[in-house]
Amino acid sequence: MLSELIQQFETASATYAADNGLERDDDWFVLKLQEEMGELTQIWNKTTGRGRRRGMSDEQLATALADETADLLGHVLLFAHRNGLDLAAAVERKWCFRPRGD
Template identity: 50%
Template sequence: MTIDDLTAAVLRISDLYAAEHDIDRDRDWALLKLQEELGELTAEHLRLTRRARGTPDETALGDEAADVLGMLLIYCARSGVDVEKAMQRKWLKWLEPAET
C-alpha cells in the first residue's frame, strides 16, 4: 500500500466517522485531533515505561501510533501537503548519492 492509498483509505474512514457523529472536519479540527492522539500515544508510552499509573498494554501503543499517523495524513490532506514529496525533500534526500 502506498502513502496515497493509505491516505485515501483513512479519509474514507474519516468521512464515515464524521457523518455518523455530525462533525465538521476542517484543517484546525485535524490539527487538534492530531495533538489529542499524540497525547494518548504519550500516555501509553508512559504506562509502558512505568512512569504513569495504569496497566501497560503493548497493543494500545501501536493503536495510538496508528491514530497519530491517521490524523497526520488527514491533516496533510486538508492542508494540501504532499507527504511523499515532503518526505523526499526533507528526509530521503540524505539517502541519495552526493553529486560530484
C-alpha cells in the first residue's frame, strides 16, 4: 500500500513538474517539505486564532488544513522515494508496526 501511494504521488509530481517547467533536483524535494510545512503552519495559526482568518469560514479553514496536510504527506513520501528510503522498515522500527501491503 505505501509503495503504491508513493508511486501515485511520484507520477502526479513528475507530471506537474513537466507541465510547469520545474526541475525536481535533490534540493527541490527538501525545500518543498519546508514550504509545505510553512503553509500547514500558516493554516494552523489561522485555525487556532493565532493568525488572521482573512474572511475564511471554519469550513474553509478545515478544508485548507486537510489540503495542506495532504501536500505535506505527499512531499514526505516524494522525499523518501527520491532518497531511496525504506519508509515501511522505518515505520516498523519507529512505530512498531509494518504498514499493510508492504
